[in-house]
Amino acid sequence: xxKQIRIALAGNPNVGKTTLFNAITGARQHVGNWPGVTVExxxxxxxxxxxxxxxxxxxxxxxxxxxxxxxxVARDFILEEKPDVVVQVVDATNMExxxxxxxxxxxxxxxVVIALNMADMAxxxxxxxxxxxxxxxxxxxxxxxxxxxxxxxSSLLDAVIEEAETSPHHExxxxxxxxxxxxxxxxxxxxxxxxxxAARYPLRWLAVKLLEGDEDVLARIQEGPAAGRVQNIxxxxxxxxxxxxxxxxxxxxxxxxxxxxRTVNTRSMNSSDIIDRVVTDRYLGIPIFLALMWGAFELTxxxxxxxxxxxxxxxxxxxxxxxxxxxxAWLASxxxxxIIGGVGAxxxxxxxxxxxxxxxxxxxxxxxxxxxxFVMDRPMHALGLPGKSFIPMLIGFGCNVPAIMATxxxxxxxxxxxxxxxxxxxSCSARLPVYVLFAGAFFGQQAAGGVVxxxxxxxxxxxxxxxxxxxxxxxxxxxxxFIMEMPPYRIPTAxxxxxxxxxxxxxxxxxxxxxxxxxxxVVWVLASFPYGVEYGSAESLAGSLGHLIExxxxxxxxxxxxxxxxxxxxLAKEIVVGSLGVLYGTGEESLSSALLADPxxxxxxxxxxxxxxxxxxxxxxxLGVIKKETGSWKWTGFSVAYGLIAAWILAFIxxxxxxxxxxxM
Amino acid sequence: xxxVCPLAFxxxxxxxxxxxxxxxxxxxxxxxxxxxCPETRVKVQCANRGSLIVSVGDxxxxxxxxxxxxxxxxxxxxxx
Numbered sequence: 035x036x037k038q039i040r041i042a043l044a045g046n047p048n049v050g051k052t053t054l055f056n057a058i059t060g061a062r063q064h065v066g067n068w069p070g071v072t073v074e075x076x077x078x079x080x081x082x083x084x085x086x087x088x089x090x091x092x093x094x095x096x097x098x099x100x101x102x103x104x105x106x107v108a109r110d111f112i113l114e115e116k117p118d119v120v121v122q123v124v125d126a127t128n129m130e131x132x133x134x135x136x137x138x139x140x141x142x143x144x145x146v147v148i149a150l151n152m153a154d155m156a157x158x159x160x161x162x163x164x165x166x167x168x169x170x171x172x173x174x175x176x177x178x179x180x181x182x183x184x185x186x187x188s189s190l191l192d193a194v195i196e197e198a199e200t201s202p203h204h205e206x207x208x209x210x211x212x213x214x215x216x217x218x219x220x221x222x223x224x225x226x227x228x229x230x231x232a233a234r235y236p237l238r239w240l241a242v243k244l245l246e247g248d249e250d251v252l253a254r255i256q257e258g259p260a261a262g263r264v265q266n267i268x269x270x271x272x273x274x275x276x277x278x279x280x281x282x283x284x285x286x287x288x289x290x291x292x293x294x295x296r297t298v299n300t301r302s303m304n305s306s307d308i309i310d311r312v313v314t315d316r317y318l319g320i321p322i323f324l325a326l327m328w329g330a331f332e333l334t335x336x337x338x339x340x341x342x343x344x345x346x347x348x349x350x351x352x353x354x355x356x357x358x359x360x361x362x363a364w365l366a367s368x369x370x371x372x373i374i375g376g377v378g379a380x381x382x383x384x385x386x387x388x389x390x391x392x393x394x395x396x397x398x399x400x401x402x403x404x405x406x407x408f409v410m411d412r413p414m415h416a417l418g419l420p421g422k423s424f425i426p427m428l429i430g431f432g433c434n435v436p437a438i439m440a441t442x443x444x445x446x447x448x449x450x451x452x453x454x455x456x457x458x459x460x461s462c463s464a465r466l467p468v469y470v471l472f473a474g475a476f477f478g479q480q481a482a483g484g485v486v487x488x489x490x491x492x493x494x495x496x497x498x499x500x501x502x503x504x505x506x507x508x509x510x511x512x513x514x515x516f517i518m519e520m521p522p523y524r525i526p527t528a529x530x531x532x533x534x535x536x537x538x539x540x541x542x543x544x545x546x547x548x549x550x551x552x553x554x555x556v557v558w559v560l561a562s563f564p565y566g567v568e569y570g571s572a573e574s575l576a577g578s579l580g581h582l583i584e585x586x587x588x589x590x591x592x593x594x595x596x597x598x599x600x601x602x603x604x605l606a607k608e609i610v611v612g613s614l615g616v617l618y619g620t621g622e623e624s625l626s627s628a629l630l631a632d633p634x635x636x637x638x639x640x641x642x643x644x645x646x647x648x649x650x651x652x653x654x655x656x657l658g659v660i661k662k663e664t665g666s667w668k669w670t671g672f673s674v675a676y677g678l679i680a681a682w683i684l685a686f687i688x689x690x691x692x693x694x695x696x697x698x699m
Numbered sequence: 700x701x702x703v704c705p706l707a708f709x710x711x712x713x714x715x716x717x718x719x720x721x722x723x724x725x726x727x728x729x730x731x732x733x734x735x736c737p738e739t740r741v742k743v744q745c746a747n748r749g750s751l752i753v754s755v756g757d758x759x760x761x762x763x764x765x766x767x768x769x770x771x772x773x774x775x776x777x778x779x
Contacts, residue, residue, distance in 0.1 A: 095732070096732030096733045097728060097729070097731065097732030099725070099728040099729065099732070101724070101725030101726075101728055101729060102725070102729065127757055128756065128757040128758050129757075130734060130756045131733060134731075134734065274724070277724075277728070278736075278737070281728075281731045281736055282736070285734075285739075306759075310744055310745055310752060311744075314745045314747060315745075316747045316748065319747070404761075407761070408745075408750065408761040409747075411747075411763055412747060415750075415763060415764065515763045515764075515765030515766035516763045516765075517735075517761070517762045517763070517766050519733070519759065520761050
């Protein structure tokens with residue numbers, strides 16, 4: 035029978051924990067080159083030498099205090115779930131700070147194994163680390179790993195199994211100096227009287243935390259018999275003073291070890307600093323950011339264009355072949371008009387989606403996007419948002435669902451709510467097909483890239499303006515100060531960026547096969563019934579539904595077909611394109627030429643429609659995550675209502691302005 | 700120089716030693732975990748009207764203006 039072991043991966047943010055997790059378990063969790071990607075713990079499994087190992091990836095933390103949600107998750111897991119071994123992933127290029135966490139982990143009583151990760155980067159810059167000596171000092175195994183190349187995984191698992199089997203119980207703790215140690219000893223003496231406490235937690239750790247004034251630990255002992263005497267001891271001392279002393283002692287211990295185990299290559303100003311001087315320059319920073327974004331959308335459009343045309347032709351051919359060869363006619367219509375027309379209209383834009391994701395992946399993997407957050411801090415701050423909320427905004431370009439989950443790294447509750455509420459205005463990739471379709475059809479090859487860029491910028495502007503509005507009305511307050519680690523610049527390998535692109539892009543294909551397929555079939559049914567009506571005519575159910583809400587959107591220039599598409603776009607925004615594909619049918623002409631030929635649609639209407647799709651109600655999945663993260667139906671409902679109203683007003687303004695310039699809507 | 704001033708006042712390319720962090724306990728502990736605690740030497744890499752990128756040892760952090768105002772430093776000098 036195989037033996038079971040459970041290990042936890044702990045470590046500072048952005049030290050490559052998730053990369054190592056993927057390398058160990060063969061999972062494909064998303065890795066980001068910025069701190070705070072892992073906000074929930076994830077689990078995976080691996081078999082090694084007859085052991086079944088469960089691996090839990092904990093959120094990255096700098097320490098194990100009780101003052102931030104992710105640190106509590108990490109610390110509670112180690113304390114309560116008692117993994118057989120804790121693997122601390124240590125960034126070999128940043129030893130001092132990483133070892134600070136080690137000093138805290140070692141007090142939690144689980145055996146610790148150090149994975150000295152990114153060892154290749156430390157070596158590349160000329161640092162030499164004596165792992166044996168480090169291991170001797172820390173009294174824990176130290177294994178060299180390079181997560182990106184899957185180096186050292188096997189030795190790491192060997193070390194983990196050995197620790198789990200022998201579970202050596204050495205108390206490798208920091209000495210905090212005579213005074214603090216006396217206090218710790220007397221606290222431990224008192225805590226020992228609480229049997230159940232002593233069975234569950236390492237007493238020395240409890241004492242250290244009490245001495246630091248940790249409120250969470252204080253709450254844990256509150257019900258027990260030791261509470262009164264602990265309170266007595268604590269009331270007579272200055273916990274803030276001890277907290278500072280003990281932090282000093284930990285760093286002192288590290289400072290004593292480091293020179294003995296590491297020889298550092300003296301470095302002058304490195305290339306990271308030089309690039310930073312340029313891209314974060316107070317005048318150049320924002321123009322550089324905008325230029326890069328503009329370039330990204332321009333490339334998304336132009337590079338993808340020939341592929342889009344090719345897929346479009348292939349799908350049109352397929353639809354015609356199906357329509358001509360399948361009996362009975364209703365089945366041919368379901369397959370040709372409904373499924374191929376609807377899902378096909380969405381699949382056409384796969385090249386755009388993949389290229390956008392490739393570019394965003396490259397920007398993120400190099401470390402640039404974290405700088406963009408810094409550059410945007412000043413304008414964001416002026417609007418009452420912490421610069422940190424720019425990262426969820428950037429993630430929102432891919433999909434709003436992970437973006438809203440990423441707001442968990444934002445400390446202030448109001449800041450976080452604000453960042454959640456404005457996130458849906460960041461144009462996610464699901465909206466891109468709508469833009470590409472309409473911009474391509476009505477604005478031509480030359481201008482389409484610019485139109486798409488305009489929509490993305492409009493999304494950011496609406497988000498920022500809404501933030502300003504909410505700050506001065508429903509969520510008053512100052513943005514809380516923030517600090518965020520800047521990852522070093524890394525040259526992404528083609529492979530990692532392509533994998534990154536595939537991970538995000540394949541979600542689009544999966545959606546096409548599920549919710550979009552479902553939406554297309556529903557729209558086809560509505561367009562085909564009641565029995566006997568002309569397919570997709572105004573007399574069909576779809577027509578009645580569209581006519582029902584047409585008066586509401588008529589001032590924007592939208593007819594009933596667009597209305598139906600917008601209703602179903604609520605499920606997922608790609609369905610706007612899918613529904614139009616179903617309603618217009620495919621036949622011999624492509625969807626874009628069918629739209630162009632519709633007398634009810636003009637360039638100005640198309641623009642208004644794109645603006646409306648950008649801003650109106652977030653999709654079902656996004657609403658779900660808003661509900662989950664805010665825990666409130668009120669804010670979820672607010673998000674829907676606000677989005678609809680803002681979309682209507684802006685589509686009206688943009689459509690009519692464009693109408694004036696182009697001569698009528 | 701021994702005058703004490705907020706980190707936010709420093710310009711790019713200067714170094715200083717942290718003397719005090721005027722923040723609540725939670726934030727102070729968090730900064731300690733990041734290596735920003737009294738008696739550590741920090742170097743300002745970029746300064747953007749109060750927002751900073753500083754390096755501490757091998758780590759680099761972006762600080763908002765508000766945060767940089769809470770950290771007091773002394774011994775400011777041009778980095779070599």
